[in-house]
Amino acid sequence: MGKVIKMLLLIFILQNPIFAQEKYPPSFVLEGTFLKKTIPLRDFQKFKSSNKENQENEKKEIENELHENPKVNKNALPLLGDPIAQTMSGGIESIPLIQNFEGFNRDESGFFPPDPTGSAGPNHYVHAVNSLVKIFDKEGNLLVGPVSLGDFFGTGSNSGDPIVLYDQLADRYIISQIGDFANSSLVLGISETADPTGSYFVYEFIFSNGFPDYPKLCIWPNAYYLTINGAFFDNAFAIERNVILNGGLNPKMVSFQLPNITPEPGFIFSPLPANLLGNDYPSDLPGYIVYLQDDGWAGVTFDHLKVWEINIDWNNTNNSTISEPIEITTAPFEVTFTPLNEGDVNQPNTDQKIDIIPGVISYAANYRSFSSYNSWVITFTVDVDGYDTAGIRWIELRNDNLNDWSIFQEGTYAPADGISRFFGSSAMDKFGNIGLAFNVSGSTTNPGIRYTGRFNGDQLGQMTIAERVIVDGGDVQAFHKRFGDYSHMTMDPDGITFWNAAEYMKTLDTWGTRIAAFRFTSNLAKDVGINSITQPNNGNLTTNEIVNVSIRNYGTEPQSNFPIELRVNGNFIVSETFSGVINPGEVSNYQFNQTLDLSDPNLIYTIEASTLLIGDEFVDNNNFSKQVKHLLANDIGVIEITSPVSSPGLLNETVIARIKNFGYNPQTNFDVQYNINGGSLVNQLFTGTLEPESEALFAFDEQGDFMLLGTYTIAALTNLINDEENTNDETQVEIINSQCFPESYCRADFWYIKKFNIGTINNISECSPNGYGDYSFLSTQLQIDTTVEVTIQSKSNNQFFSVWIDYNDNLVFEPDELVISDAEIPNANQDAHAEFVLPNDLNLIGEHLLRVRSGWQVSEPTTSDPCIEFQYGETEDYTVAIVEILGISNQEFNSSNLIVVNSSEKNYEMILETNQLITDLNFSIVNIIGQKITSGKMEKNNKGYSVFLNLSQFANGVYLVKVGNGNYSKIKRFILQ
Numbered sequence: 001m002g003k004v005i006k007m008l009l010l011i012f013i014l015q016n017p018i019f020a021q022e023k024y025p026p027s028f029v030l031e032g033t034f035l036k037k038t039i040p041l042r043d044f045q046k047f048k049s050s051n052k053e054n055q056e057n058e059k060k061e062i063e064n065e066l067h068e069n070p071k072v073n074k075n076a077l078p079l080l081g082d083p084i085a086q087t088m089s090g091g092i093e094s095i096p097l098i099q100n101f102e103g104f105n106r107d108e109s110g111f112f113p114p115d116p117t118g119s120a121g122p123n124h125y126v127h128a129v130n131s132l133v134k135i136f137d138k139e140g141n142l143l144v145g146p147v148s149l150g151d152f153f154g155t156g157s158n159s160g161d162p163i164v165l166y167d168q169l170a171d172r173y174i175i176s177q178i179g180d181f182a183n184s185s186l187v188l189g190i191s192e193t194a195d196p197t198g199s200y201f202v203y204e205f206i207f208s209n210g211f212p213d214y215p216k217l218c219i220w221p222n223a224y225y226l227t228i229n230g231a232f233f234d235n236a237f238a239i240e241r242n243v244i245l246n247g248g249l250n251p252k253m254v255s256f257q258l259p260n261i262t263p264e265p266g267f268i269f270s271p272l273p274a275n276l277l278g279n280d281y282p283s284d285l286p287g288y289i290v291y292l293q294d295d296g297w298a299g300v301t302f303d304h305l306k307v308w309e310i311n312i313d314w315n316n317t318n319n320s321t322i323s324e325p326i327e328i329t330t331a332p333f334e335v336t337f338t339p340l341n342e343g344d345v346n347q348p349n350t351d352q353k354i355d356i357i358p359g360v361i362s363y364a365a366n367y368r369s370f371s372s373y374n375s376w377v378i379t380f381t382v383d384v385d386g387y388d389t390a391g392i393r394w395i396e397l398r399n400d401n402l403n404d405w406s407i408f409q410e411g412t413y414a415p416a417d418g419i420s421r422f423f424g425s426s427a428m429d430k431f432g433n434i435g436l437a438f439n440v441s442g443s444t445t446n447p448g449i450r451y452t453g454r455f456n457g458d459q460l461g462q463m464t465i466a467e468r469v470i471v472d473g474g475d476v477q478a479f480h481k482r483f484g485d486y487s488h489m490t491m492d493p494d495g496i497t498f499w500n501a502a503e504y505m506k507t508l509d510t511w512g513t514r515i516a517a518f519r520f521t522s523n524l525a526k527d528v529g530i531n532s533i534t535q536p537n538n539g540n541l542t543t544n545e546i547v548n549v550s551i552r553n554y555g556t557e558p559q560s561n562f563p564i565e566l567r568v569n570g571n572f573i574v575s576e577t578f579s580g581v582i583n584p585g586e587v588s589n590y591q592f593n594q595t596l597d598l599s600d601p602n603l604i605y606t607i608e609a610s611t612l613l614i615g616d617e618f619v620d621n622n623n624f625s626k627q628v629k630h631l632l633a634n635d636i637g638v639i640e641i642t643s644p645v646s647s648p649g650l651l652n653e654t655v656i657a658r659i660k661n662f663g664y665n666p667q668t669n670f671d672v673q674y675n676i677n678g679g680s681l682v683n684q685l686f687t688g689t690l691e692p693e694s695e696a697l698f699a700f701d702e703q704g705d706f707m708l709l710g711t712y713t714i715a716a717l718t719n720l721i722n723d724e725e726n727t728n729d730e731t732q733v734e735i736i737n738s739q740c741f742p743e744s745y746c747r748a749d750f751w752y753i754k755k756f757n758i759g760t761i762n763n764i765s766e767c768s769p770n771g772y773g774d775y776s777f778l779s780t781q782l783q784i785d786t787t788v789e790v791t792i793q794s795k796s797n798n799q800f801f802s803v804w805i806d807y808n809d810n811l812v813f814e815p816d817e818l819v820i821s822d823a824e825i826p827n828a829n830q831d832a833h834a835e836f837v838l839p840n841d842l843n844l845i846g847e848h849l850l851r852v853r854s855g856w857q858v859s860e861p862t863t864s865d866p867c868i869e870f871q872y873g874e875t876e877d878y879t880v881a882i883v884e885i886l887g888i889s890n891q892e893f894n895s896s897n898l899i900v901v902n903s904s905e906k907n908y909e910m911i912l913e914t915n916q917l918i919t920d921l922n923f924s925i926v927n928i929i930g931q932k933i934t935s936g937k938m939e940k941n942n943k944g945y946s947v948f949l950n951l952s953q954f955a956n957g958v959y960l961v962k963v964g965n966g967n968y969s970k971i972k973r974f975i976l977q
Helices: 002-015 051-057 149-153 241-245
Strands: 028-031 033-037 099-105 117-120 124-129 132-137 142-148 163-167 172-180 185-191 200-206 213-219 224-229 236-239 252-256 272-276 287-293 304-311 321-323 326-329 345-347 350-354 365-369 374-383 390-399 406-413 420-428 434-442 445-454 465-471 488-491 497-507 510-519 528-535 548-553 559-568 571-582 587-591 604-611 623-629 636-643 656-661 667-676 682-690 695-699 710-719 730-738 753-758 761-764 772-783 786-794 799-805 818-825 832-838 846-856 873-883 897-904 907-913 922-926 932-937 939-941 944-950 957-964 969-976
Touching (some): 099 124, 099 132, 117 488, 117 497, 124 163, 124 172, 124 510, 132 149, 142 149, 149 172, 163 213, 172 213, 236 304, 304 390, 345 420, 345 434, 365 420, 374 420, 390 434, 420 497, 445 510, 465 497, 465 510, 528 604, 528 623, 548 559, 571 587, 636 710, 656 667, 682 695, 753 846, 753 873, 761 772, 761 873, 772 969, 786 799, 786 846, 897 957, 897 969, 907 969, 932 944
Parallel strands (some): 117 163, 213 272, 390 420, 772 873, 846 969
Antiparallel strands (some): 028 252, 117 124, 124 132, 132 142, 163 172, 172 185, 213 224, 224 236, 236 252, 272 287, 287 304, 304 321, 304 326, 345 350, 365 374, 420 434, 445 465, 488 497, 497 510, 528 548, 548 587, 559 571, 604 623, 636 656, 656 695, 667 710, 710 730, 753 786, 786 832, 799 818, 799 846, 897 907, 907 944, 922 932, 922 957
């Protein structure tokens, strides 16, 4: 009887958890509208743009609301770069691409960015961009299109963000896009049959409480799940799949707001639903939504994923629920890039960076069920080094029918070659192998597309398959930051073929999309290869080192009794025979009988192992190589100084050095030191334990003084007794405390200076790029010994503002130049007033820069700092001419115009255009840290007054030129480049 009671109690606990998650009802339920059944897609007229239309549309932007989340917590982890970065590409060669053909180009579309998407069915690949669709057979032959999505849906509008899916459970195709900005709608078409070139049922869903920005649609057994970007309204939706499949009239859409999350208003909040791969899944499978949380964001204390479960009851939708989120702690990551909202990663031969939309889960988050577990692969873009080099964080979550999701493996794919990898999209084949495709770009690499992957059973957290190129970029995008906004990987119904659609740059400012298909399973009968060398590893290597390798059978037949060879630094060592049996898809370990002498600390050894199976049908994956090094016993050094970095407004700053144990002995209780500009050493004891080949950030307790504007040389050193290698003990860095052009965030409807009025300046403006507006070309006169009134309007309530005048013309807005401090702007779109007194001081006469800064009182403690980044606000610079008497004094200057002309590379002519005779006219040029770099006299000529200067010895950047005669002056800010 006791056993029966215990069993009943166990069943009760399993069915009714004691600590059950709280569940929340939907926000609302609405019905979609059946718009029509289309004619067959193959019968639509092929879309063609005339040359005139192309010229008008070639740079038509598809708008979005994807504003990057600012980093609020400056000490957020990771502090040492990405802690799980994979800095080398995998070593396993995969079979060549199965398909690789062109999708669209800008001349066909006329929009940017393209937002490429596509999915493969049994016989077709359907591909869409903003805002066209094409259908190919699986050999890349065009069957249908291009067709305008606006014509296809019958809405006549093309608002962008298309998604194409193949519903493998129903053998049907789905195409969607934003329907219309005006009525906040999403339109969706589902093929009537398995033929994507045929007719479609078209539906429209109108979102009553917000625009459906960045919609991401996914396949699930009981619903089509949808997420959108937005912080103030519902983000997750379930659409009644069965009604849509049958062409029903009023499919329901159940709307949920994700509980227990506090997104930043106005910034990215774009979760993603799970997308089903394959045809198998557990019974009563809930829907899943995932979102990332960066501890650099406001209100987030640790890096993690949040996962919500949605249960849908289509018979009574009010019974549907969404759970509280499961929080899954990850290795630390950084998804904030700088400069905020100006683009993120470099391109060659241009200052224009491209936007990689960090802070979102990459589309799609693909889910697959296996016999004993369920797997969910999630990817997003991270900053891997703190300097805006992008890599792909990928995470495989697993669960079973009894346990919640947890991390089975995670890694960051970021080979250390200076190339950024972003817009990753991943999927898992039916054997558990993971494919990962992504865009690349860098200072020497045009935006292109590549892929990698891993085999199930390989070393966890590693992309073990060698990186391959899908297409190299032909040039850059120089006219705008927008790129992407996403890529899309899906699985073929065969369960082994990955299909990917992404953008690349064909020629200058001309994008294209490329469709590629690849497999890791060859379907060859005879195919074996070395997939890793597990031993030896870096360390205290000897003259008698064992070599262990892992061998994978990639083929479809068992294999045995084949030779394997060993080489070191290209020299043949031995050939031995693997006599065991390896079944298809399995791996086996082998230890060579021959050992190696790897004891020389001055050498790096390249070990290569190869299989030589007779009749092997794909030999490219036979070889695997690995570099190892004999380490010294005691070797500590400094890799870099990570803090402080060059920036405006430096004060007393903490010096942080990254140190490394290069040796094989653990180290503790050694000295770390630093000095500034060759001064006295600051010494501090490292009391932790630094394991072999590990790194640590070391923050000195004694701060450095960097208050004065200028350049500082910081040296950091280690001092280890018995250190055997001294060349790595010290490193140096130069940093600059400079004048500032502060960043902040504003947008078309919030947080910017709408009007600024002082004297005759009455500037009506919009939100400036990156929150900084240079209006120094606007000037007004102000009279000494008078009260000056300032009038300002903001686009938001509860703003306040401060004003400075750079009296000493050193490009620095100093505390004694602050003339208005934190004056209130209580109401949006209404004038606010403040005033200040210009003293009776003849030394002030002349032109000077004026700075005004506004900020939101909710987010900013003060606006009276001229340099700090505002979370929400704007900064604007103007010019004021201080005179003795308005409109009378210094007529020769009042009627003049100062210009700076770049005549050739770093050769400039500075001209004061005037008809007046001015005596003793001098000039000076000041750099961004307030230093005068050159000065002299200007000469009279037919232009007025001018001087030629060669500035090639000076760094690129912002400079201020001042022209005057002691009684009055004019200034102009210019960029040396």
